[in-house]
Amino acid sequence: MMARTRERLVVVGNGMAGIRTVEELLKRDPDRYDITVFGAEPHVNYNRIMLSPVLAGEKTFDQIVLNDRSWYERNGITLLTGEKVETIDREARTVTSVGGRTVGYDRLLLATGSDPFIIPVPGHGLPGVVTFRDMFDVEAMLRKAADGGRHAVVIGGGLLGLEAANGLAVNGMKVTVIHLMGTIMERQLDEAAGFLLQRELEDRGIDVMTNADTKAVLGDGHVTGVLLKDGREIPADLVVMAVGIRPSTGLAKAAGLAVERGVVVDDHMATSDPAILAVGECVQHRGATYGLVAPLWEMARVCADQLAGRRDSAYAGSVTSTKLKVTGIDVFSAGDFGGGKDCEDIVFRDAARGVYKRIVLKGDRIAGAVLYGDTKDGAWYFQMLREAENVAPLRETLIFGQGFGGQGFGGQGFGGAAANPKAAVAALSDGAEICGCNGVCKGAITRAIADKGLTTLDDVRSHTKASASCGSCTGLVEQLLELTLGDGYQAAAAAKPLCKCTHHPHDDVRRLIVAGELKSIPAVMQALEWKTANGCHVCRPALNYYLLAAWPGEYRDDYQSRFVNERVHANIQKDGTYSVVPRMWGGLTSAKELRAIADVVDKFAIPTVKVTGGQRIDLFGVKKEDLPAVWRDLNDAGMVSGHAYAKGLRTVKTCVGSEWCRFGTQDSTGMGVKLERMTWGTWTPHKVKLAVSGCPRNCAEATIKDFGVVAVDSGWELYVAGNGGMKVRECDFLTKVETEEQVLEYCGAFLQLYREEARYLDRTAPWVERVGLDYVKRRVVEDGEGRRALFARFQFSQMFSQTDPWEERASRGIDSHEFAPLATVG
């Protein structure tokens, strides 16, 4: 047999992609090439994705080595470590290393990987600033932690950054993660999963700062801290830049190969020079670059086929999935979860187990998946995603995972019988847990129904505790009642859910926010098992209000969950302009105020000025970008926001009262001003209007207000729960009091009861009609101690709400982005 002249293959890059290609090639055609591998690092080939466990001390370097030196020897491969290739001479078909070694090739494989991206802020080159890319970086970090470095700042809250943060925290450092975006790992996780992950990391002592933009790395001779654009400063002995990677393309570019973001390859992994192939993170294929491991394997197989002379295989791009390698935190994500036309979400939350799952469907196919806390079905979803499996037949139980489908349909899993949730419940074993909160299984519920003759959901709740806590298993319990009782079961008319994002009615949400000490919108959505990823325009403002009312001074208002009027503190009009109403306390104004209003009207060419029904002046047609300047001029004349846009206290209408009126019995204007001074700025479930009349002729129309006061000779009559509007409702008489102080106390107590117990967007009238006037009287009139406590809570919450929002925006630059365009083009 003739000895074959072997071709020469040179591999630039001793990383995972290059060596995996060589391994695949050896499987196909072990004798075809004389192989030389150049590696810039001094190490043998190791598993780069396991650097995180090395940093966290869970693995040693030896444990992550993929191929030791004997493997190269056994396979006749020349390994040149610590030799970075500097140039390629495509004409001569040689490569030359920095050390001056020149090696000829017939085929060249570029597997140069990627470089960490360094944000070019001042101080980025200081000693103590490292990246997280290779074994050098890990060693530098471990050295710093061992040398008594106390504070570490990780810039970048992506996959790598968080793994670095966890590793450094395990090594005893106090770690702060700085992330530019609002959600950590935003490319892999949605907001809800990002929130759960952030909370878990914070529980482990890692500080996470989102929406944080780095301005500079501080230090003189060595890193001492990081300065953010908003002026905050974080001390640091070590700064890890983990903001992203870029394909390493310098060598290819210098050799004149086609390079865009990465080295451009075709479906056969060939570069623009057919003698040169490329694989891994350095390549750009069909416009995409990859920074994860799975695509490398797929590319390596195609590349090995090409090198072995098999032309028929082709790389078609990869769909990727991600897992975070932090012990004890299970996170999985795959595909696209940004949503869009035709996309639907299936969301599952198990508050008791800390589980969040979201499957994004496009038509009948899975487009993306995010799993937190329970990732065992990740591979199953990922497989169906990659294979574009039609999931319509198992849609109703899809979110419960493969096991559930299998259980219900004799182990067939998907593709079996149509998934009927009731059939699935029927097929559950007696030991299957129905209520996760209280640990109640199916058998306990069906036995209780049969043995104790239970017929309603409430019966089951009181006897078994199933569905009595978070309520998310209510549907399952009702199905069990139906299955056990057959036609004998009549579902009770359940209270209407707050919106389509939840099965909980308003009252349950309010109760559970307080009982569960839930203090943010993501916390409520997780604990109450919201069915959507981040709610809708109905539930978000309601939740924001409930949280604000439950935790005054503590809850930070979620500005993006407010209707535009409450966000920009003016009323949007049909043409997109705004109206502005300054407060006129008790309907009183002055020459100075009127002059300032007139000046503002002239200066900003405000087209319409109208006197409102609430005794103040409305300026219509103000352009949004003019709002802060309009407010500044009004503020200068001593005027503040009239909150004419708010679900809150609007006006206190008054008549002139005893000061001028010949019939007046008390100073109704003065009483009105005092009420308005006490109540302005409060947030309530809906708008609130007050009025004070100075005698029973009632010129201030006080008996169709939310809280009305009518003066009589011997004191003040108090009325509640009236309104004008589509259905006029006359007030109910609450009680009569003697002093102004009592008027204030009863008013504050009534408003606080309304604030704490009414449903969002209920005015006082439907609320009082629902709970009954007797209930309100009992709480506000008969129970003196309770009234004083309500009043005290009202006053406490007012401590945090009586700031003029106009002044904050006109003079202190709050929310300035609201009033300026992002850009002006042309």
Next chain:
Amino acid sequence: MKEDITWIEVGRVADIPPAGARVVKTKHGDVAVFRTADDDVFAVRDRCPHAGGPLSQGIVHGARVTCPLHNWVIDLASGEATGPDEGCAGTFPVQVEDGLIRLGLRLGQLAAAS
């Protein structure tokens, strides 16, 4: 005939609050640039197909916005009204790289629409 798209840098993702929007003013009308809670960026003409409401002022939930005037819900990816309502606000292509937003404008499209 295919019209040329002009790519224009309009700002950074960080300049838009999460689940919020900012306006890009053009000679031919406003464009609303949205950032979702998942940090996806979309650009839609800032006029609701129903009564011309400024979509940039609405509440953003998922990849949708609710118009502040009459609660029409508009899909940000397609610009189409969702549910029983029908109409399309019109969208613009967006590129995001290293946190920088580029808006693809076909000025003819804006002119025709305004």
